[in-house]
Amino acid sequence: MVKKSIVQALLLGLVAAMPLTSNSVAADKFVTVASTTSTANSGLFDAILPVFEKKTGIQVRVVAVGTGQAIRQAKNGDADVLFVHHKKSEKAFVAGGFGVKRFDVMYNDFMVAGPKADPAKVGGLSDVVAAMKKIAAQQSPFVSRGDDSGTHKKELGLWKETGIDVISQSGTWYRESGSGMGSTLNTAAAMNAYVLADRGTWLSFKNRGDLVVQVQGDKRLFNQYGIILVDPKRHPHVKAEMGQMFIDWILSPEGQRRIGEFTIDGKGLFVPNANG
Amino acid sequence: MSDFAAAFSNAVSLIVELDAGLAEIVLLSLRVSMSAVFIATLIGLPLGAATAMFRFPGRMSIVVVLNAMMGLPPVVVGLVVYLLLSRAGPFGVMGLLFTPAAMIIAQTVLIFPIIAALTRQVVEDLWEEYAEQLRSLGATPARAMPTLLWDARFSLLTTILAGFGRASAEVGAVMIVGGNIDHVTRVMTTAIALEVSKGDLALALGLGMILISLSLGVTGAAFVMREAARG
Numbered sequence: 323m324v325k326k327s328i329v330q331a332l333l334l335g336l337v338a339a340m341p342l343t344s345n346s347v348a349a350d351k352f353v354t355v356a357s358t359t360s361t362a363n364s365g366l367f368d369a370i371l372p373v374f375e376k377k378t379g380i381q382v383r384v385v386a387v388g389t390g391q392a393i394r395q396a397k398n399g400d401a402d403v404l405f406v407h408h409k410k411s412e413k414a415f416v417a418g419g420f421g422v423k424r425f426d427v428m429y430n431d432f433m434v435a436g437p438k439a440d441p442a443k444v445g446g447l448s449d450v451v452a453a454m455k456k457i458a459a460q461q462s463p464f465v466s467r468g469d470d471s472g473t474h475k476k477e478l479g480l481w482k483e484t485g486i487d488v489i490s491q492s493g494t495w496y497r498e499s500g501s502g503m504g505s506t507l508n509t510a511a512a513m514n515a516y517v518l519a520d521r522g523t524w525l526s527f528k529n530r531g532d533l534v535v536q537v538q539g540d541k542r543l544f545n546q547y548g549i550i551l552v553d554p555k556r557h558p559h560v561k562a563e564m565g566q567m568f569i570d571w572i573l574s575p576e577g578q579r580r581i582g583e584f585t586i587d588g589k590g591l592f593v594p595n596a597n598g
Numbered sequence: 599m600s601d602f603a604a605a606f607s608n609a610v611s612l613i614v615e616l617d618a619g620l621a622e623i624v625l626l627s628l629r630v631s632m633s634a635v636f637i638a639t640l641i642g643l644p645l646g647a648a649t650a651m652f653r654f655p656g657r658m659s660i661v662v663v664l665n666a667m668m669g670l671p672p673v674v675v676g677l678v679v680y681l682l683l684s685r686a687g688p689f690g691v692m693g694l695l696f697t698p699a700a701m702i703i704a705q706t707v708l709i710f711p712i713i714a715a716l717t718r719q720v721v722e723d724l725w726e727e728y729a730e731q732l733r734s735l736g737a738t739p740a741r742a743m744p745t746l747l748w749d750a751r752f753s754l755l756t757t758i759l760a761g762f763g764r765a766s767a768e769v770g771a772v773m774i775v776g777g778n779i780d781h782v783t784r785v786m787t788t789a790i791a792l793e794v795s796k797g798d799l800a801l802a803l804g805l806g807m808i809l810i811s812l813s814l815g816v817t818g819a820a821f822v823m824r825e826a827a828r829g
Binding site for chain 2: 354359363368381383384385386395397398399400501502503504505507508511526527528529530557559
């Protein structure tokens with residue numbers, strides 16, 4: 323009896339494990355792209371990747387994390403292509419010998435969202451630094467990503483321009499959620515707080531509560547995305563050829579057109595600018 | 599309240615329409631968690647039974663460690679498995695990161711202590727009761743082990759279900775080592791986390807309802823099997 327049940331259990335386990343092996347064989351042609359939540363959660367990849375996959379037969383596997391974590395994954399060699407939005411870190415990545423070359427892909431902008439009631443009276447300001455000073459002066463709740471993402475780095479850069487030491491305020495009116503853009507927006511909506519967000523995530527986000535866009539249009543809120551092939555000299559297992567094919571396609575007129583055509587409720591999320 | 603109503607109708611329509619994306623995610627969830635349960639059972643049952651029946655130096659430490667490991671934080675397990683499987687890590691050459699195999703490894707690490715620790719308790723109680731009798735029949739602990747495991751099969755089934763519950767419910771480990779890649783490593787829990795971060799709370803809750811129904815289904819099936827076996 324015991325033996326019989328062991329045999330049965332073994333068979334059951336085999337059946338459970340079998341589809342896995344067939345799966346990994348079938349999906350041999352793939353590249354892994356370390357990218358950000360702002361591109362993946364907005365639905366951009368769902369809209370454009372099937373076109374590339376159909377054309378080339380190469381599956382694109384997107385791991386969506388914050389820019390800081392994406393760069394670390396790429397440094398470890400856990401991705402073939404890096405597709406993020408913090409130019410300074412991207413340049414450092416290439417300069418450090420981790421990436422081959424950096425290309426501009428597209429841009430959009432950041433904006434400050436806040437409660438409709440606008441307790442800090444920043445609505446309509448086009449000077450983001452002045453707006454952030456007012457938020458700080460009022461000690462109105464502000465939710466920060468706090469996760470070393472591109473958006474977080476951008477926000478810290480803006481606070482630096484205000485000359486206000488927000489880190490010392492952390493836990494009072496300045497609150498670091500330590501999570502992705504979407505979760506941070508959920509938090510801000512629940513607290514009725516101000517928050518810096520990228521337009522892509524904002525437009526596709528469904529749980530805005532009382533939040534509306536309060537500050538936008540400042541040049542300093544520019545949000546450039548770049549793409550880099552992880553250097554195969556550093557990590558020989560990197561799928562350089564397929565990764566380069568993906569990059570070439572993203573930068574090609576067709577890829578750029580697809581990015582420009584991606585809209586939510588009739589609003590474009592990204593402006594392609596691979597050719598300057 | 600409207601959130602719950604919307605979630606419920608979301609869940610129902612996803613199931614009724616046999617949403618292909620949902621089916622893929624559900625199947626992968628089952629495949630990953632059941633494979634992990636299977637491997638963890640292969641390790642946990644003998645380990646737990648041996649710790650219960652044999653007397654050796656360091657036995658008490660193993661008991662304490664196994665019991666403590668029942669509470670391993672999934673996110674820490676995920677991080678450790680990530681570091682091991684990363685290209686920069688010792689097992690990087692195998693290229694397992696961001697695959698279902700990596701998720702199975704992480705969940706196995708997470709649940710084998712649960713299965714081993716609970717098995718140890720069940721078998722130890724039985725062994726205390728029957729040790730003399732079995733010894734008088736000339737059975738050594740090694741030979742008595744299969745008998746005891748078979749005797750305890752119904753309790754052990756619950757033990758294994760506890761492992762399955764933990765595996766299918768955790769999100770911290772599979773998110774890190776799987777990467778939540780669409781069509782490759784997206785399972786129920788990571789899909790729910792993704793919808794929450796998109797702000798689509800009704801869809802997230804709908805998926806949650808489906809996940810709970812799935813757990814109910816698995817537990818129910820185990821219960822029916824057990825009743826049938828009892829005759």
